[in-house]
Amino acid sequence: MGILVSEARGMEDASGQIAELYRRHAPAAGRFAFLLTGDRARAEDLVHDAFVRVIGRFGHLRVPDAFEAYLRRTMVNLHTSSLRRRRLERAYLQRAGSQAESSAPMPDVGIREDLWRALGELTPRQRAAIVLRFYEDLSERETAEVLRCSPAAAKSLTARAMDTLRARIGSEMR
Amino acid sequence: MNDLERDLRELFELKARDASISAEPASTLVRRARRRQLATVTASVVLGVALVVASIAGISALTSSGHEPKPIGPPEGRGLRSVVLPHAALSYPSGWYLLELGGRDGPRFQISNFDPGLETFDCGGDPAKVPAGGVVMTVLGGVVEWVDQPRMWPVELDTTTSGCDVASAAWQTPEGDDLIATASLAPDASADDRNALAKAFGSLVTSGEPMTEDFLGSANLVLDSADSPVGPVALYGYRENGSAWLGIAGPAGSRLAGGGQIGRDIPVADEGVTINLDAWGGVVWGDVSSAATKAELQTVEGRTYPASLIRLPQTLGVEDHQAVWGIVEGTTGDRVTTLLYDLQGNPLNSYFQTGARVTVATGTDPEGGSWELYLEPTNDGTGLGFSFTHGGGGSGCCLQPLKGDFKLDGYGSGSDEPSDITSLASDAVTRIEFEAASGERIDGGLYPVPDASLGIPQIGLVIVPSHVALEGQLVAYDASGDELGREDIIRDNPEPPGPTNEIDVVWERLRNARDAIQDYAAGHQGSLSRLNGDLSLKLDPFIRWNDGELADGQVSVRGVARAGGSEVTGLSGWNVVLASATVGPNGSVGSVYCIAVNIDEGGGANFRYGTQDAQSYDECHGGWPGLEQ
Numbered sequence: 001m002g003i004l005v006s007e008a009r010g011m012e013d014a015s016g017q018i019a020e021l022y023r024r025h026a027p028a029a030g031r032f033a034f035l036l037t038g039d040r041a042r043a044e045d046l047v048h049d050a051f052v053r054v055i056g057r058f059g060h061l062r063v064p065d066a067f068e069a070y071l072r073r074t075m076v077n078l079h080t081s082s083l084r085r086r087r088l089e090r091a092y093l094q095r096a097g098s099q100a101e102s103s104a105p106m107p108d109v110g111i112r113e114d115l116w117r118a119l120g121e122l123t124p125r126q127r128a129a130i131v132l133r134f135y136e137d138l139s140e141r142e143t144a145e146v147l148r149c150s151p152a153a154a155k156s157l158t159a160r161a162m163d164t165l166r167a168r169i170g171s172e173m174r
Numbered sequence: 175m176n177d178l179e180r181d182l183r184e185l186f187e188l189k190a191r192d193a194s195i196s197a198e199p200a201s202t203l204v205r206r207a208r209r210r211q212l213a214t215v216t217a218s219v220v221l222g223v224a225l226v227v228a229s230i231a232g233i234s235a236l237t238s239s240g241h242e243p244k245p246i247g248p249p250e251g252r253g254l255r256s257v258v259l260p261h262a263a264l265s266y267p268s269g270w271y272l273l274e275l276g277g278r279d280g281p282r283f284q285i286s287n288f289d290p291g292l293e294t295f296d297c298g299g300d301p302a303k304v305p306a307g308g309v310v311m312t313v314l315g316g317v318v319e320w321v322d323q324p325r326m327w328p329v330e331l332d333t334t335t336s337g338c339d340v341a342s343a344a345w346q347t348p349e350g351d352d353l354i355a356t357a358s359l360a361p362d363a364s365a366d367d368r369n370a371l372a373k374a375f376g377s378l379v380t381s382g383e384p385m386t387e388d389f390l391g392s393a394n395l396v397l398d399s400a401d402s403p404v405g406p407v408a409l410y411g412y413r414e415n416g417s418a419w420l421g422i423a424g425p426a427g428s429r430l431a432g433g434g435q436i437g438r439d440i441p442v443a444d445e446g447v448t449i450n451l452d453a454w455g456g457v458v459w460g461d462v463s464s465a466a467t468k469a470e471l472q473t474v475e476g477r478t479y480p481a482s483l484i485r486l487p488q489t490l491g492v493e494d495h496q497a498v499w500g501i502v503e504g505t506t507g508d509r510v511t512t513l514l515y516d517l518q519g520n521p522l523n524s525y526f527q528t529g530a531r532v533t534v535a536t537g538t539d540p541e542g543g544s545w546e547l548y549l550e551p552t553n554d555g556t557g558l559g560f561s562f563t564h565g566g567g568g569s570g571c572c573l574q575p576l577k578g579d580f581k582l583d584g585y586g587s588g589s590d591e592p593s594d595i596t597s598l599a600s601d602a603v604t605r606i607e608f609e610a611a612s613g614e615r616i617d618g619g620l621y622p623v624p625d626a627s628l629g630i631p632q633i634g635l636v637i638v639p640s641h642v643a644l645e646g647q648l649v650a651y652d653a654s655g656d657e658l659g660r661e662d663i664i665r666d667n668p669e670p671p672g673p674t675n676e677i678d679v680v681w682e683r684l685r686n687a688r689d690a691i692q693d694y695a696a697g698h699q700g701s702l703s704r705l706n707g708d709l710s711l712k713l714d715p716f717i718r719w720n721d722g723e724l725a726d727g728q729v730s731v732r733g734v735a736r737a738g739g740s741e742v743t744g745l746s747g748w749n750v751v752l753a754s755a756t757v758g759p760n761g762s763v764g765s766v767y768c769i770a771v772n773i774d775e776g777g778g779a780n781f782r783y784g785t786q787d788a789q790s791y792d793e794c795h796g797g798w799p800g801l802e803q
Contacts, residue, residue, distance in 0.1 A: 031190035112185050123715055134179060135186035166178060 021067065022051060029071055035131045036079050038120050050074040072136070073146045076128045118168035126161035133158055256377075257399045258406045258425070259283055260384045262313065266374040271487070272396040274410065278351065278382065279315040285374055286310035287367050291489050292393040292413055297338035297358050304338055304360045309371045311341075311357040313378070320346070331375045333368040336361040343375075349382030386423045387431035394421070397484045402501045403454045404428045409499050411490045418490040420497055422450065422459050436461040437492035443523030444512035445701050447498060451506070458510050459499035461492075466514035466522055469498050473506040481512060531559070535621035539637045542592040547621060547635055549573075549628075556628060558583055560594045560635065575629025579603055580650035580659030583633075593644045595663060597634035603650045603658055606634040610646040673799070676756045680767055681798070683717065687729040687752045688769045688781060690714040695748065695773040702734050702748040702773060724755045724763050724787060733790035737772055748773040749791035763787075770794035 026047060033043035033050075050071055119127055125147060132143040144154035255268040261278045266285050275281035275294065284294055288308045295310045297303040304310070311331070324346035331343045341357040355375060359368060391412030397420075399408045405425035410433075412419050418437045424430025430450050440463050441447075447460030458471050458481065469481040481500030486492055502510055514522040529551040538544045544563040549556050555572025573583075576598045583596040595608060599620060606618040618636030638644055650659045672678030690713040695702060709719035709731060718728040730753045737747035750771050756764035770782040770791045788794035 035186055035190060112181070112188065115181055115185050116189065121715060130182065131186065134182040135190065162178060165182075169178075 025068055025071055026051070028068070029075065032072060032131065032136065033075055033079075035135055036075065036124075036128055038116070046075050046079055049078055069146075076132075076146055079124055079128065114169055115165065118165050121168060122161050122164060126157050126164070129154055129157040130161045130165075255396075255399055256406070257396050257408050258385050259396075259408075260386050260388060260423075261315075261381055263379040263381075263385065264374055265377040267370050270370075270374075274391075274394040274396060274408075275314075276392065276394070278384075281312060281314040282353070282380075284310065284312040285371070287363075287370075289487055289489055292395060294393075295358065299338055301337040301340075301358075301361070304358045306360055307362055307364065307367070308360045309333070309357065309363045309367045310359075311355055311371055311375060313353060313355045315351050316354050320352075324352070327378075327380075328376070331355055331357060331372060333357060333359060333372045333375075335359065336363065347380050347382065349380075351380070351382055353380065384426050386426055387428060388423070391419065391421065391433070395487065395489065397486075397497055398482060398499065400482075400499075400501055402428075402430070402457060403503055404430065404452070407457055407501070409459060409484065409497060411486060411497070413490065418486075418492045420459060420461060422457055422499070424457070428452075430457055434460060436495055437490075440464075440494050441703065443514060443701070444498075445698050445703065446495075447512045449502070449510050453505065455501065455503040455506065456510065457499065457501055458512060459497070460512070461486075461495045462498045462512065462514055463522070464494045464496045465516055466496070466498070467517045468515040468519075469500070470513050471500045471502055472511045472513055473502060474510070475506060477502075477504070477506070479503070532624055534623060534633055535619070535635070537619070539592055541639055542637065545594075545637070547596070547633060549623070549625060556625070558596055558633065560586070560596055562591065573598070573628055573630060576600060576631070578659070579652075580634075580661070582648055582661035582663075585644060585663060592640050593638040593642075595634075595636040595638065595644075595648055597636075597648060597650070597661070598630045599632040599634045599650055600658075601631045602652050603632060603634070604653045605651040605655075606636060607649050607651070608636045608638055608646060608663070609649055610638070610642050612643055612646075614642050616642065677765060677767075680754050680756050680765070683727075683729055684752055684754050684767055684769050686714060687717055687719075687731075687754075688771055690717065691731075691750060691752070691771050692773075700748070700773050702750055705731070705734050705750065724753060724766065726757050726761075729754045732788070733793075735791070737791070751788045751791050751794045753786075753788055753794075755787075767798060768794035 029047045029050070030043055033046040034040060037043050037046060119130065122130065128147060129143055132138045132146055133140075138146065140154050140158075143158070147154055147157070253268045254265045255272075256265040257263065257272060259274045259282065260276060262282050264272075264283075264285075266272060267287070269287075271284075271286050271289055273284040273290070273292065273294070275283055281294055284290065286295060286309065288305050288310070290310060294312055325344060327345050327347065329343045329345045332341050335341055336359045338358050339356050340359060342355060344352065344354045346352050357371060357375075359371075386408070391410065391414060394410040394412045397409045397411050399406060401407075402424060405428060407422055407424040407428075407430055410421045410423065412421065412433075417435050419433045419435050421433030422430060429452065432448070432450055434446075434448060436446060441461060444460070444462060446462060447458060449456045449458045462469070462483070464485075466483060469483050471479040471481050473479075479500050479502050481498055484497040484499070486496055498512055498514075500512075511523070516522055532549040532551075533546055534549060535547040536545065539562070542562045542564075546561055546563070548559050548561075550559050551557075558573055579600040579602050581598045583598050585593060585595040595618070597606065599606065603620060606620060608616040608618065610616065616636055616638055618634050620632045620634050622632055623630050634648075634650065636648065644663060646663050648661045648663055649657060652658050672681040691702075691705075694705065694713055698704065705713075706721075709721070713719065718725075719731055720728050721731050724730055732751050732753065734748065734750045737749045750773075751768055752771065753766060753768040755766040758764035766785055766787045768784045768786055768788040770784065770788065770793075772780040772782075772791065782791075782795055783798045784794035784796045785798065786793050786795070
């Protein structure tokens with residue numbers, strides 16, 4: 001029979017690892033979450049919730065690269081499943097946002113903000129598909145993996161989102 | 175890259191630059207993360223005896239929230255169930271509770287002969303907290319520093335002792351993962367259960383790489399497992415965000431994975447059932463009413479497969495629902511019906527088998543050429559279709575038995591080709607005619623329906639030349655020349671604008687909402703039972719919805735209720751009323767309009783219009799001024 005000694009590693013050490021993981025991944029996750037949610041406070045909440053969720057499942061990661069992918073997937077999942085409250089908040093934020101933005105009528109900014117507002121009209125999965133494709137530069141297959149759907153479905157989501165954006169931008173400019 | 179893609183990329187880069195969040199984790203965040211994380215193992219050094227009680231207690235304390243164990247649940251059978259989890263596979267008594275805990279380096283799974291809730295069991299060092307007769311074992315990955323050589327599988331777990339965290343074993347897998355098993359056993363645990371636990375442990379196979387597709391419950395209770403053509407698949411129940419979910423996971427790379435929320439409404443039929451479809455077949459899974467006592471799967475091609483009904487454990491917190499699932503093999507269309515039966519064997523939902531077209535009539539039109547009038551069996555019912563051989567035409571679904579002598583079925587037209595008007599007629603109808611608004615009179619034909627079970631004696635068909643606008647009335651006559659019925663054909667702009675801009679905006683909003691409800695019903699087998707929650711997700715995201723009082727720019731959805739129906743088939747219609755209003759002086763409610771929507775048994779939509787702040791279908795009536803009734 002072998003001799004077993006378990007490692008006595010302190011809580012402080014593990015907490016330090018969590019903090020380090022957070023420092024490493026939070027900035028990129030925050031940017032991604034902001035593009036998903038359109039709101040900094042909600043983005044931060046989303047990152048925190050997802051971070052806690054992923055840490056809980058992956059503890060001491062042997063494949064550090066996997067952390068980022070799971071964090072991204074978890075953020076998408078959490079975001080799309082907690083929409084009701086967000087929708088109500090968004091109605092307010094959009095009104096508030098449109099008032100604030102009206103004081104800065106730069107031509108390019110105006111177009112961008114139209115597009116930004118139009119993104120807010122997409123369903124969460126459509127928006128996630130767009131962000132994954134054009135911000136994260138994921139392929140259709142990779143996008144599908146994050147969204148947990150087939151590549152064809154991801155393609156369809158993206159196409160519908162683009163159609164909607166074109167329609168919205170078009171109507172804004174008319 | 176097109177302009178929109180480029181704009182999106184630029185926008186995202188710009189926005190992301192300003193989206194920084196603090197890179198320093200708050201202390202509360204670390205604590206939250208720690209609660210979810212399995213800590214490293216702390217234990218005492220024991221020479222000669224692999225005793226890791228202290229370490230396991232430490233682990234349990236970190237992975238549990240002091241849950242009090244529930245009474246032992248009734249076993250559902252003593253057969254063995256084999257399940258493949260992401261990082262472990264094992265066989266265990268099918269009536270036991272297997273929790274998949276997800277982590278390679280954290281808790282992997284827990285098995286018990288009692289319902290521990292959806293969390294790891296923690297007896298906190300107190301043997302009295304192990305339920306009477308209970309046995310439970312947790313397997314988890316940790317960090318173990320081996321003084322000597324690591325112990326390799328197989329190792330033994332002594333299940334003859336009794337107490338809290340009384341038995342344990344540690345070993346290293348070929349991939350280099352250190353695993354620890356710990357078990358708690360009640361003093362009165364039966365010898366059979368002790369042996370079953372030891373055998374389950376002995377059957378364990380572990381893997382460093384995920385063996386299944388992943389999904390995101392933090393504690394997933396295995397409800398059943400089955401073999402599919404692509405490998406073993408498991409059905410899980412779990413809770414997330416305060417709701418109960420069902421999900422499946424198949425072998426890694428199989429794309430068999432998914433989860434769905436359950437428990438909001440008791441499904442009427444199989445509307446809560448979905449399918450993961452692939453080239454080899456698919457896995458059908460979901461929740462149905464607990465009224466069903468038998469289930470089977472029917473493909474659109476008519477093939478039948480068995481389905482299992484699974485009682486949901488109390489832990490999931492869902493009453494009057496049960497899980498259903500089964501595997502369909504071979505290529506199939508995009509739909510499989512889950513047929514449900516009650517205790518007496520009565521069907522709780524309907525199934526319509528698809529099949530080849532049945533020609534009702536053929537002919538040749540001087541302008542459009544040869545044509546065919548046909549019945550098309552679909553899995554929703556039988557549709558009536560018309561087509562010109564060279565193209566054009568279409569079909570609708572689904573035919574209902576004719577009540578009365580005459581009913582318009584539908585009409586269609588294309589550019590530069592004749593239009594067609596189809597109608598349903600009793601034997602009393604001997605002539606049918608289209609009276610065009612422009613003054614022309616065009617005779618049609620009547621054709622007997624070859625399928626008497628449809629309850630429709632004849633189909634009327636009028637082919638309208640392309641130069642005649644498809645606007646007017648379709649009229650049916652009997653043998654004496656008396657008129658039996660008359661239907662309006664309104665082609666263009668059937669819904670005129672409101673009398674003022676403000677009212678027109680409200681009318682347009684309500685009409686869009688009405689169409690969204692209709693689309694929703696069409697996509698949910700005519701049922702509105704799940705029309706709740708986030709309506710913008712379920713209906714039209716461009717409409718602002720609420721389920722309460724009138725609000726500026728919003729549509730209030732009220733009075734979703736069943737509209738009666740057949741007790742035998744379980745099919746019933748649904749009613750709902752939509753209301754919206756203009757804004758009056760000082761922000762008060764202005765002119766109110768409503769649309770009462772009835773989804774009938776066949777899934778068709780019927781509308782009634784009114785000017786009431788209606789709370790139910792019945793309260794909306796009288797029509798919009800000068801327009802819809």
